Amino acid sequence: MSEKILIIGSTGSVGFEVATKLLHLKLPIKIAVRNPERAKTINLIDAEFVYFEYNKPETFKSAFEDVTKLLVVSPPSYIGIQDNVVNVINSAIENGVKLIVNVSAISAESELDKPIKKIEDHIINSGVDYVILRPNCYMQNFKDLFRDFISQENIITVPANDAKTSFVDIRDVADVSVKALTNDSLKNKVYKLTGKQLLNMHVVAHMFSEGLNREINYQNISKEQFEKTLKSAGWPLSTITGTVQLCSHVKSGGTAVVSNDVENILGREPIKFEQFIRDYAEIWS
Ligand SMILES: NC(=O)c1ccc[n+]([C@@H]2O[C@H](COP(=O)([O-])OP(=O)(O)OC[C@H]3O[C@@H](n4cnc5c(N)ncnc54)[C@H](OP(=O)(O)O)[C@@H]3O)[C@@H](O)[C@H]2O)c1
Missing domain, CATH: 3.40.50.720 (NAD(P)-binding Rossmann-like Domain)
Incomplete structure (x- = not known):
């Protein structure tokens, strides 16, 4: 077999x-x-x-x-x-x-x-x-979900206040998943997959400004305004629901944790947010 x-x-x-x-x-x-x-x-x-x-x-x-x-x-x-x-x-x-x-x-x-x-x-x-x-919030949300806000309006608009998140790159999540499927040493445990940097949205916007060579601003809005903005941007209801839920978790402080699991499993540092922006920069041009 x-x-x-x-x-x-x-x-x-x-x-x-x-x-x-x-x-x-x-x-x-x-x-x-x-x-x-x-x-x-x-x-x-x-x-x-x-x-x-x-x-x-x-x-x-x-x-x-x-x-x-x-x-x-x-x-x-x-x-x-x-x-x-x-x-x-x-x-x-x-x-x-x-x-x-x-x-x-x-x-x-x-x-x-x-x-x-x-x-x-x-x-x-x-x-x-x-x-x-x-995994914690994916860096790739900025590429897949918020791409148009960044590329067309130079803005990151989310209801997150000053809450911090240790974003993780999906490529790291995939590398860990491959290891989990192919290496017995990871068996029968629960792992937290995070980046090493605890970032609030002001810092994220600043990193985008540096990485893209133009000013990207963070606008903190209410949950209700956020839902309205996403609706008028034509997002499907299911994506709006998921994104609002994710932002509530960020705002409540639930994503402000740093774990060493990615580094311990892969034997290297997790991908940094600056690297993520460099790797996909043309998407927001
Ligand atoms: N976004 C974040 O920051 C984040 C961070 C950590 C964890 N997560 C978690 O990640 C999960 C979503 O992962 P993802 O981003 O990889 O999802 P995704 O891109 O939305 O993909 C979902 C996958 O599930 C398939 N699927 C959905 N309903 C199905 C059904 N009834 N039968 C068979 N297949 C079905 C979809 O197939 P189709 O292509 O046919 O639709 C698609 O392949 C959620 O549990 C979320 O909580 C998200």
Whole structure:
């Protein structure tokens, strides 16, 4: 029997990076996708694709065929399918999966994110080998979510007051995920994935100004104004809900923690915010 790694969430930001890295390492992977059209647009041509949806148990068995390791990126709490994810975990174990790596979120530590914690707890209590990864806010939010505000209006506008966050680069989260899938020493523990720099939004805006050679300002706004701004910018409701939830967590101080886990696992410092801006600078030009 071949021993493949199944990636659930591979059209998403973290899952895609992990799948790409595993393909480079020539490891046998299967990519679970619910939308074959969307799958065609992602650049993972050497991978084996399998149709999968959390809410369609009939898709589970073929997804787990020949699979012994699973990477599951927890879906955001607001989409309300955590019970389905629990069923997916049960099915994975029934079908022979021996290790589950769960990309969760640092918010699992707070009351705000009980659904994500429920997935973690279910995996831990199931008896399967696991690695739980709790990343802090992604640096890539500034590239994927806030790109237009920065590139068109030179502004970062979020309801975060002066709260600090140790942003983590998704590329580091992916490197840690690959290690978790391929190295037994990480097994059966929970890790916090953060950067080393505790930054508030004034400092972030200053770093963007330096990195892009033009002035980028931070505008602290109310949650209500923020929702209105995102609506008029045409964001989908689900993205607005998730982003507002994330900002509430930042504002409450829940993201102001620094962990050494990335450095300890990778044997190098986490990517710095200045480096992230340099690497993607043309996106905001
Ligand atoms: N943004 C942050 O700063 C941050 C930081 C830490 C943790 N997180 C956590 O990261 C998670 C989101 O990760 P991400 O940014 O990689 O997500 P993402 O880019 O939104 O991707 C979500 C993935 O899940 C798939 N998916 C959604 N519903 C599905 C369903 N019913 N059946 C099968 N697949 C489904 C999507 O497939 P489609 O392509 O078909 O939609 C996509 O591949 C959340 O749990 C969030 O709490 C976020």
